[in-house]
Amino acid sequence: MSEDKFDVIIVGAGLAGCISAYLLAKAGLETLVIERGNFPGSKNVTGGRLYAHSIEKIFPNFAEEAPVERCIVHEKVSFMDGSSSVTLDYASPEAADPGSRSYAVLRSKFDQWLAEQAESEGASIVPGVHVDDLIVRDGKVCGVIAGGEEMEADVVLLADGVNSMLGQKLGMVTGVNAHNTGVGVKEVIELSRQQINDRFGCMDNEGAAWLFVGSPSDGQMGGGFLYTNEDSVSLGLVFGLHNIDKVSKSIPQMMEDFKNHPTVKPLIAGGKTVEYSAHVVPEGGYDMVPKMVGDGVLIAGDAAGLCLNIGFTIRGMDLAIASGEAAANAIIKAKEAGDFSEAGLASYKTTLDNSFVMKDLQLYKKVPGFLDNPRMFNQYPTMMTGIMKDLYTMNGTSAPLRKIVMPHLKQAGFMNLIKDGFKGATAL
Ligand SMILES: Cc1cc2nc3c(=O)[nH]c(=O)nc-3n(C[C@H](O)[C@H](O)[C@H](O)COP(=O)(O)OP(=O)(O)OC[C@H]3O[C@@H](n4cnc5c(N)ncnc54)[C@H](O)[C@@H]3O)c2cc1C
Structure with a gap:
């Protein structure tokens, strides 16, 4: 056994990895985090909204110190065809209430802050190093191989994000495939503070x-x-x-057309793209969650498929944080008992099962199937814009409301509307 053995080695300095490192180091465990990016957050992409409830449990006033962007108090959903849109708009100061608020974040700044919190408690974070493999003896994970070196630990936490190669090597994660994965592309477009406040109806640090x-x-x-x-x-x-294979456009072309849509173009007019990124999103929901505990190993965050796309919002960050916390607590317990076997680490799974993480994944289990229906993204948005167009077109021809609306409903199909409405009600 190596003299340099750590209590815990964490692969990946994303949210799951950094939260775990913070809590483990705070509890006095010798914790090493290995991150392949040049700095924590350098490789990480998110749309941008962090639901704060899980991080507020660990850092109650985190938004006062952490580099959060704006507190979201405006919610909008637009249903669009190629040139028009119908928008639902909800705004409430209550959205900023502690316990249920959310913030826009930029991961390159946010993850660095989180890594600094872990370092301040004594965790060692080594960026710019790729973990290539795991050391496995008699079925127990005993450490990692990175940069040609072997490093040992009582427990290895895989927080290496979606498409965890190491989880796949262990046979615990089946890996991403086209059916459980989305691809995300994102631009960060610079605008002045005032332009943002004016265009999105925000005051001070409010966001949309x-x-x-x-x-x-x-x-x-x-x-x-x-x-x-x-x-x-x-x-x-x-x-x-x-x-x-069902679309004729490439994803970069979709992004270009999206930016040029008449609803979006004025929102970003005059802005300068300062960052472009692309990343895979786990979208399989509950059915994608793998075995998360093995002898000497735990899997957290996106690596364990802990992400929810429920149509009106994507959530992975609050789940990654909660799973990082649960993993840390299970490791601390295992350390106290001196048992790092699968049984010794089993409280990780029990904690997650009893938390919002697995409860929400279970609750929205049918959503991926429900959303995989082109009517949701084609016929129904077109139906909505069509109805609005005809309602507000005054050209001297008289028609009752019924005659305006009915053709659009017919075109979408009454049976489809009933069937999809019913499916939606059971899935959501
Ligand atoms: C386009 C897009 C939009 C999204 N929108 C939202 C949103 O608005 N709200 C929300 O809550 N969630 C959103 N998500 C999901 C969310 O970003 C993820 O669920 C979250 O980032 C998962 O955190 P994590 O710590 O598990 O993994 P990650 O943040 O991916 O961190 C994994 C880390 O492991 C490192 N790593 C991987 N392999 C190795 C290796 N072999 N050696 C060393 N280091 C390694 C990576 O470099 C990375 O730093 C979105 C995702 C995408 C892609």
Whole structure:
């Protein structure tokens, strides 16, 4: 056994990894985090909205210190065809209430802050190093191989994000495939603070979250998003990979067309793109969650498929944070008992099962199937824009409301509307 053995080695300095490192180091465990990016957050992409409830449990006033962008108090959802849109707009100061508020974040800044919190408690974070393999003896994970060196630990936490190669090597994670994965592209577009406040109706540090359904994903499962940062907006789209053969546009072309849509163009006019990124999103929900505990090993965050796309919002960050916390607590317990076997670490799974993480994944289990329906992203947005167009077109021809609305409902199909409405009610 190596003299340099750590209590815990964490692969990946994303949210799951950094939260775990912070809590483990705080509890006095010798913790090493290995991150392949040049700095924590350098490789990480998110749309932008962090639901704060899980991080507020660990850092109650985190938003006063952490580099959060704006507190989201405006919610918008637009249903779009190629040139028009119908928008639902909800705004409430209550959205900023502690316990349920959310913030726009930029991961390159945010993850660095989180890593600094872990370092301040004594965790060692080594960036710029890729973990290539795991050391496994008699079925127990005993450490990692990185940069040609072997490093040992009582427990290895895989917080290496979606498509965890190490989880796949262990046979615990089946890996991403086109059916359980979306691809996301995102631009950060610089605008002045004042432009953002004026365009999105925000005051001071208030922010807006805006989802776009329909044409951004070329009528297939997916959608566009916009989050307001302090002096930029994060604009992007997510596309369900298994439908790639059903569309004629490439994903970069979808992004270009989205930016040029008459609803979106004025929102970003005069802005300068300062960052472009692309990343895979786990979208399989509950059915994608693998075995998360083995002898000497735990899997957290996106690596364990802990992400929820429920149409009106994507959530992975609050789940990653909660799973990082649960993993740390299980490791601390195992350390006290001196048992790092699968049984000794089993409280990780029990904690997650009893938390919102697995409860929400279970609750929305049917959503991926429900959303995988092109009518949601094609016929229905077109139906909504069509109804609005005809309602507000005054050309001297008289028609009762019924005659205006009915043709659009007929075109979408009454049976489809009933069937999809019923499916939606059971899935959501
Ligand atoms: C386009 C898009 C939009 C999204 N929108 C939202 C949103 O608005 N709200 C929300 O809550 N969630 C959103 N998500 C999901 C969310 O971003 C993820 O769920 C979250 O980032 C998962 O955190 P994590 O710590 O598990 O993984 P990650 O943040 O991916 O961190 C994994 C880390 O491991 C490192 N790593 C991987 N392999 C190795 C290796 N072999 N050696 C060393 N280091 C390694 C990586 O470099 C990375 O730093 C979105 C995702 C995408 C892609």
